[in-house]
Amino acid sequence: MITADTVFLVVDDADTMRKVNSSQLERLGARHILTAANGAEALAVLRARKVNVILSDWSMPVMDGLTLLREVRGNPRLAALPFIMVTAESSRAQITEAIAAGVSSILIKPYTANDLSQRIIRAMRHRPRAPVVAVAEEPAHESEPPAERKPTLLVVDDVPDNLALIAGLFQDDYRVLAARDGHGALAICTSDAPPDLILLDVMMPNMDGFELAQHLRSHPSASQIPVIFITAMSDPAAQLRGLELGAVDFVSKPVDPKSLHLRVVNLLRLVEQRxxxxxxxxxxxxxxxxxxxxxxxxxxxxxxxxxxxxxxxxxxxxxxxxxxxxxxxxxxxxxxxxxxxxxxxxxxxxxxxxTGRFVLRPAAVDLLAMVRRLCDSARLTYQAKGLTIEVVTQDASESTPLQASGDELLCFSLLNNLLKNACEAAPDKSRVRVTLAHTDCIELLMENHPAVPPAFRPRFFEKYASDGKAGGTGLGTYSAKLLAEAQHGSLELEVDDAENLTRLRLRLPV
CATH class of the missing domain: 1.10.287 (Helix Hairpins)
Structure with a gap:
């Protein structure tokens, strides 16, 4: 699916990570890679250049990855662009937020080139809210979720007996690779399938363990692999050098098999959790x-x-x-x-x-005509209740028509929800009154008996909140408030306990 013509945009505030991601993409066959240091720079690139896939870090200054994602999904020209979010620390709630915003795939750091390749394939196959186009040249199994794999352990030692001993401790639980020198280990660690943990002997010919660790730390795709040094050296200075090179632990020779096994199990448990x-x-x-x-x-x-x-x-x-x-x-x-x-x-x-991706294209909406039409329909729907449904206008004239700036369909759904809520709550043979006024905005007041109970008032606009309605979904007032705010308006609850009245005050721009 990655072709020479595929254009990638890598967004990360860290120059090192931009280089790491670009390097991995090049190894996957990418030839056109653009970069940006934050979401704002990325938007500037997207305005100027055609991009096929976005690979963005989550946490960035100026504009973070989630904001960038919402901007992309809210732009009709970019809405179907595959967007892969990269993150090191995210809660389940944050991931849910990214999914709701339309992310194509999520990649947890650290990751391999193979992990990245799989997420790119899935992201390009599952474009958000656009038809999924089958790509004949890609095998079907590549778009399936990866099968669970055992963590991979690399043992590096120039002594064959030591290799056999250590590998034997772990071969039943993990996938174990072996290398007899630093050059062989470096080739494995910088491949498309690097190990999850390295057990590294310090004293080796040609390239010792410290030199290998230094090479790993300077290589984009191998810098995050944890290393346990296995050494006969007891010099504190040597241990300090190892720690400076990123060692997570030291094990002294001769090796205590039980102690080594516990250390490796504890470290690889973190890998399994990831x-x-x-x-x-x-x-x-x-x-x-x-x-x-x-x-x-x-x-x-x-x-x-x-x-x-x-x-x-x-x-x-x-x-x-x-x-x-x-x-x-x-x-x-x-x-x-x-x-x-x-x-x-x-x-x-x-x-x-x-999800913050709606783009309003405002037009003039005749609210008075819409309200009258809805009230005519409501009188038929609720005629068994004997309701009096009336429409009153204030401060309106031919020179100041009751036209709001908004979306006709959104206004219709909003007003329909308010009227339906009022008619369902109103007692039989009572009155529902709709008052419209033209001031600095278009204002609508929906009144009905009885007053909303005090305990329910704080939750009146909450999603799925309902009170006293059999089978009520709790979506009517929630969606009404959502639709009002999407049109740069407001919807507020007002209660008159003395008159036992519920009032909903809607304001929309003229």
Missing amino acids: NALQQEYDTMLELERLREEASSLSRHDLKAPLCNILGLARGLLEGGNLLPRQQQMLHSLESDCQSLLGMVDLANDLHKIE
Whole structure:
């Protein structure tokens, strides 16, 4: 999947890591690699150059990786760009946040060139919210999650008996590699599949353990491999030099097998935990993709019956010979079907709003006409409750029409949620009043009895919060507030305990 024409953008504030990532990409066949020191620089590159894949660190000054991801997903031209997030320290909540923002793949440091290759293949196959295009030349198994592997241990010693002894201690639990000199060990450590831990003898001909450790620390793909020195040297200065070169432990010769085994097990347990964490994040990402695909299929399946109902309503209207009341009901059915079709499409916008990727393209929306139409429909829907639903205008004239700046579909869903919430909460034979006013903004006040209970008021706009409604989803007021703020407006709860009234105050820009 990586071709000579694939353009990569590597984003990291550390010059060393930019070089490491670029080096690994070159070894995978990449020929066009651009770099940036933070998200702001990356956006400047994306404006000027065509890029096929972004590989970005999470923690950066000026603009971090998560903000960059949201900017990319919010740009229609870049929205489907594969985006791989690289992180050393992230909580499950942060990973969930990145997945919600539309990350293509997540890579935990430290990682190998092989790990990077697998994430690139998956990221390029699973472009967010765009059709997945099958690539014939890539084997199908490469896009599957990697199978669990045993940690790899490299034993380096110029004495064959020592190699056999140490390798024998671990061969049942780990994948064990052996090298008899520093040059052979360096070749293994700088390959596409470096070991997870090195057991390194200090005294070796040609290249001793210290010299090998120095080479490893200066090599991009081998610098993070932990090293345990095995030595007969007891000189404190030698141990200090080893620590300066990044040694995580020292083991004295002659080797105590039990002590060495415990030290290696403890260190490799951290490696296994890192591998398990990477697998967990991969699974979380895959589950989110499955959820999105299921949501997309559901929206598709909902549209067909709604279109059929809409067609039947229009056919009956065109057939004539209807009573005025029948015509009114069919027109209401036609309008509601059109609204439902719009709301099916709205589901995708809601997800973008929640993840900060929604881009508002404001237009003039006639709120008064929309409110009147919704109230006409609500009177039919809730006629069994005997509600009085009235619309009142204030401070409006021909020169100051009640037009808001927003998105018509978002406004419709927002107002529909508010009216539905008020009508469902209102007691039978009570009044629901909608007041619209034109001041420095367009203001709408929705009033109904009874007052929201005091204990529920702090949670009124929370997602999934519901009070006293059988089967209530708790999404109506949550999504209404979300839609108001997405249009640069506000929605507030006001309660009048003396009058036993609930008021929702909506403000939208003129």
